[in-house]
Amino acid sequence: MEEVDKILIHSLRLSGTDIPEEVQSIREFTTELIIESVVRCLRVISPSVGAGLSHILPPGMSARFRIGMSLAQACQDLGYQGEVGYQTFLYSSEPEIRRLLLFLVEKLPRDASEDADQPVGKSATLHKAIAAAVKEQLAIPWVPPSCRTPRLQLLQGSCLLKRFQAQPLVLHRESDPFLGKVPQERKEFFVKFLPPVSAQLPQPTSLVPSLFELNMAELSAAQDWENEWKSQGLGSRMTPEEYRQWKHQRLQRRLLDQLRQGASRSGPAHSGTTSRDLIQLLGTFGMGREHAGALAKGSRFTHSQHLAYKQEEEPPMQVQVLPISRSSEQELREHQAAELEALETELGHLVGQITEIEGQMSTLGLTLTQVEGEVRQHQLGVIERQQTLRVKGQTVELLPDAENNMAKLQVVVESSAQRVIQLAAQWEKHRVPLIQEFRDLKALHDSKELESSRRLSEIRELHERIRSAADEAKRKDDVYKQLLVEMESLPKDVSRSAYTQRILEIVSNIRKQKEEITKILSDTKELQKEINGLTGKLDRTFAVTDELIFKDAKRDEAVRKAYKYLAALHENCSQLIQTIEDTGTILREIRDLEEQIESETSKKTLSNYERILGDYQAVKQENAILLSRSQET
Known part of the structure; x- marks a missing residue:
């Protein structure tokens, strides 16, 4: 216990307890020192709890009882399972205080200095x-x-x-997630013309928000890509680059489909402009050449509308080339105004006609679609009737010479049947190896499918193991950094070798004690075996001797006396053995009582009793004083 007490006292000193140098064990702790140690430990473990407790023992007995109850409640709140109360601190015993202080020291943070209540790490x-x-x-x-x-x-x-306002940033990149390797021209732009990050922003205050936003976007994209690759990419059996290109192409196709649908829904009035805009937009995707022809053709109505607008625009061009008359300027303006009004009237009339023609064309288009459907159905009916008519005509032609024709048909049918049988036999010859090859290929495909599925599951398990290993490595790295900080925060005046030497001495003493205990147990077992052997030998010897002497005791008086002496000797020996056993039992009881006396002595029962009597007298005096004061008031 001395080594345990030394380590415990050292930990209490590191927690801020002022323990004198002459105190070397828990047995030497006074009540004031116990109260101070417990309060200091509580302040380090839980500052909110220990801040309201005083580490100085008050002189009044009622205040002492209150602080004892407060400390007991605080220890129970921390999870102490032992029995604790005000008597544990005011009338302490060595085992209880040692157990309580060990519990509190174990609850202390790793670095038990004055600043130990603060966490460690960057x-x-x-x-x-x-x-x-x-x-x-x-x-x-x-x-x-x-x-x-x-x-x-x-x-x-x-x-x-400042406002948290993020701005887009351009960073130097070596590769693109969709296009792969960055072109050389873009690299030259990054190296020669791309300004620094701080120079890309209009205001310096938006630098940190922009970097945060960019970093969060990259982390989110990387996490989404990892989840998608593990959930869908691995199942596609493509490389990551191929999968990215496939996604890029699929996105382009979907955009093109949406653009075509939008162009088709925009109506014929905007078809020409939409087609030209769509061609330019498709050119930005690198696919305008494929669809420019189809989109630039337009519909029949688009061409007619385009020609109509051309015809409308031609008269003004002819008006512009007419010779200017020699009339006055006012007459010229009136003439131009009248001509403009006439042209506007004509334009409105043409627009109305175009609208009417568009309605008629839509109606005629629907009618034409219905008529085309009906014509297509009639054509199919006509084709079926022609085939039926052809069969019936051939049948009518064969009727005049029915018997010969029936015989010829029979021969043709038999030859056809024979040919079908021959073809079936030939097909069977070709079918069997083909079916076998198909089965082999199918089995091979199934085996490859199973192998690919197995490897896919192994890849996923490997990914999970890599992730868990990375998490474990990160956790161990954090623990290593924390332990490193704790080691640096430990006091430098304490030698680690001294602690190691002390621990080794304790371990060697424990080993020696264990060897001695093992030796004593083995000796006890040997003695017990020897005692059992001698007891059995004695019983057998007595039985044989008793039988031999008893046979001769009937005839000889001296032998009869010897038999009596033998019985008395056996009885005395049994009483002696019983006495020895009782003596051993009494010695063991004496040792147990001595240990109990030592434990009761260590509890300081008598001194605690005297202290309780003194405290009782002090409480009575305080009560009398308070009573007298209350009567005076």
């Missing part, structure tokens, strides 16, 4: 600095704006607040 250090800054700012009282100093203006003003 992120924890940052949190600590932020918490300290916030605590410092909260401690400063609020001051009106007109009374603030420059420092308070920085702390309590709004001059440092």
Whole structure:
């Protein structure tokens, strides 16, 4: 226990407890020192709980009882399973205090220094600095704006607040996720002309939000790609580059389909303009050449409308080339106004005619579609009737010479049947190896499918193992950094070799004690075996001797006396053995009682009883004083 007490005292000193140097064991702890040790440990473990407790024992007995109850409740809240109360601290016993202090020391953080209640690590250090800054700012009282100093203006003003506004950034990249390797021209642009990130933004305050936004977008895209590749990409049995190109092409096709549908729904009035815009847009995708011809052709109505607009535009061109008369300028303007009004009237009339013609064309288009359907149905009916008529005509031609024709038909049918049989036999010859080959290929395909599925599952399991290994490595790296910080925060004056030497000495002592205990147990077993053997030998010897002497005791008086002496000797020996066993039992009981006496002595029952009597007298005196004060008031 001495080594345990030394380690325990050292941990309590690191937690901030002022333990004198002459104190070397828990047995030497006083009540004041116990209260201080427990309160210091509670402050390190839970600052919110320990902040309301005083580590100085008050002089009044009622206050002592209250602080003892508070400490007992705090220890129970931390999870202490042993029996604890105010008597544990005020009238302590060595085993109970050692058990309680060991529990509290185990609850301490890893670095048991004065700053041990604070976490460790880089992120924890940052949190600590932020918490300290916030605590410092909260401690400063609020001051009106007109009374603030420059420092308070920085702390309590709004001059440092900026809007979180992100801007798009362009970064130097070696490869594109969809197009693969970046072209050389783009690389030259990145190297020669791309400005730095800080120069790409109109305002310097948007640099950090832009970087955060870009990083979050890249992380989100990488995570989405990983999930999609593991869920769908592996099942496609393509490489990642092929899968990205396939997705890119599929997106282009869907865009083209949407554009075509939009162009078809836009109506004939905008067909020409939409076609030209669509051709230009398709050109941006690198596919305009394939569809430019089809989209540039237009419909029949588009051409007629285009010609109509051309005819409308031709008269103004002819008007522009007419010779100018020598009349006055006013007459010329009136003439142009009248001509413009006439042209507008004619244009409105033409637009109305075009609208009417469009309605008629739509009606005629529907009628034409119905008529074409009916014509197609009539044509199919005509074809069926012609085939029926041809068969019936051939049958009528064969009727005059029916018997000969029947015989010829019979021969043709038999030859056809024979030929069908021959073809079936030939097909059977070709079918059997083909079926066998098909079955072999199918079995091979199934085996390859199973093999690919197995490898796919192995790849997924490998991905999961890689992810778990990466998480484990990251966790161990964090633990390593935390332990490194803890090691650096440990006091440098304590030698690690001294602790190691002390632990090795404790282990060697335990090993020696174990060897001695094993040796004592083996000796006890040997003695017990020897005692059992001697007892059995004695019983057998007595039985044989008793039988031999008993046979001669009937005839000889001296032998009869010897038999009596033998019985008395056996009885005395049995009583002696029983006495020895009773003596051993009494010695064991004496040792147990001595141990109980030592344990009761270590509990300081007598001194605690005396202290309880003294505290009782002190409480009576305090009650009498309070009673007298209450009567005086």
